[in-house]
Amino acid sequence: MKGMVYKKHLGKGRHKLEMAPLVDVVFQLLIFFLVASEVRPTEADFKTNLPAAEGPLDRRAERKDVARVYLRNLDPDGKAVEVSLNNEVLPGDAFKELERRLRAARTEKMLVVIEGDPTVKLKFVAKALDSAVAAGAPQITFGKPQT
Amino acid sequence: MLLKQAPQKRPEINIIPMVDIVFQLIIFFLVATQVKKQEITGLQLPIAKTPEEIKKDETPPLIINIVRPEIDKARPYIVMGNRFDLEGLKRFLRNRKKSLELTDGTMPILRIRADRDSQFKEVQNALIACRDIEIWKIRLSAIKKKD
Numbered sequence: 001m002k003g004m005v006y007k008k009h010l011g012k013g014r015h016k017l018e019m020a021p022l023v024d025v026v027f028q029l030l031i032f033f034l035v036a037s038e039v040r041p042t043e044a045d046f047k048t049n050l051p052a053a054e055g056p057l058d059r060r061a062e063r064k065d066v067a068r069v070y071l072r073n074l075d076p077d078g079k080a081v082e083v084s085l086n087n088e089v090l091p092g093d094a095f096k097e098l099e100r101r102l103r104a105a106r107t108e109k110m111l112v113v114i115e116g117d118p119t120v121k122l123k124f125v126a127k128a129l130d131s132a133v134a135a136g137a138p139q140i141t142f143g144k145p146q147t
Numbered sequence: 148m149l150l151k152q153a154p155q156k157r158p159e160i161n162i163i164p165m166v167d168i169v170f171q172l173i174i175f176f177l178v179a180t181q182v183k184k185q186e187i188t189g190l191q192l193p194i195a196k197t198p199e200e201i202k203k204d205e206t207p208p209l210i211i212n213i214v215r216p217e218i219d220k221a222r223p224y225i226v227m228g229n230r231f232d233l234e235g236l237k238r239f240l241r242n243r244k245k246s247l248e249l250t251d252g253t254m255p256i257l258r259i260r261a262d263r264d265s266q267f268k269e270v271q272n273a274l275i276a277c278r279d280i281e282i283w284k285i286r287l288s289a290i291k292k293k294d
Contacts, residue, residue: 019162026169033176042293044198045258045286071267118268122213122261125270126193126289133197145271 046129046140065107067137069098069128071116081116081124095127102135115143190214193263195289207286208247211236211277213261213269223269237276244280256284 067085074080083094090097102112112132114125125142132140190212212225222230231239249255257277261270270287277285 019166023162023166023169026166026173029173030169030176033173037176041192042200042291043192043288044195044200044291045288046195046198047284047286116267118266120267121263122265122267122270123193123263125267126195126263126287129287130195130197142271142274145268145275 046126046133065110067102067105067110067112068143069112069114069132071114071120071124071128073117073120078119078121081120083128095131098128099131099135102132102137106136106138108138110137111139111141112137113141113143115146118146189218190260190262191264192260192288192290194292196292198287198289198291200291201286201288207256207258209243209255210258210260211273213259213265213273215262215264216266217264218262223265224273233272233276236273237279240276240280240282247280247282254280254282254284256286257282258286258288260288 068087070084070087072082072084074082081094083090083098085098085101090101102110114128114132116125129140209226214223214225216223219230222232222235224231224233224236226236226239229239244254247255259270259273261273274285277283
């Protein structure tokens, strides 16, 4: 074609891979994962039995190896609790004391019933569960809700 | 004596090792973290020493989340993204009973993920709602405390 000039590629040297955009993208990815992610905590389960609010709970009263744990709120905000075992308030580090006493009283068929004020925070219930499991209690359950 | 002069060359920063390291970091974050896709934002499980770690094949068909009263006092139960009060939860579970039944006619294990500051009565009521549809095996979730 007349008058049309094709530009020749002038660079005859080795083709270079452009790194700068790649680095940009990689940094973007890195920042995304830093912002959008979090370290995964180890989630675990307490294996609990259901509180049978009617019949079986009444029958529990007949059993001699029932350990009744009661958690009572010490202030309206529920920041502290009093721990009782079979109506006896536990002194000092109550949850450690609870574990010690449950271990001492443990039998093959012992049933630990965890009860408490309705507004007791779950973190304290989890501590009581922890003490009962650590003491080797074979059966743990929750009492029916207090009214 | 003639000293050979090194050829004059513009110094360059070698960015390839840096890209390697950045990719390593991205892979680390991909493997060690999870994208925030929690059903409930701000739900903090209680911390405990003794719960058993969840096995990968042990995902229950239904999870009941319980938020603390500051988030939603009237409807503290969240199941499959829906918020419920106690009556709503009971209704939801009753309606789902058929679809939850296992092939042998028994009911599956159910997991309760309750905030550490949620109230004990909410957990107890959730347990009773489960009992009403004959779910007897319950797992109460906690974060496993490392010694």
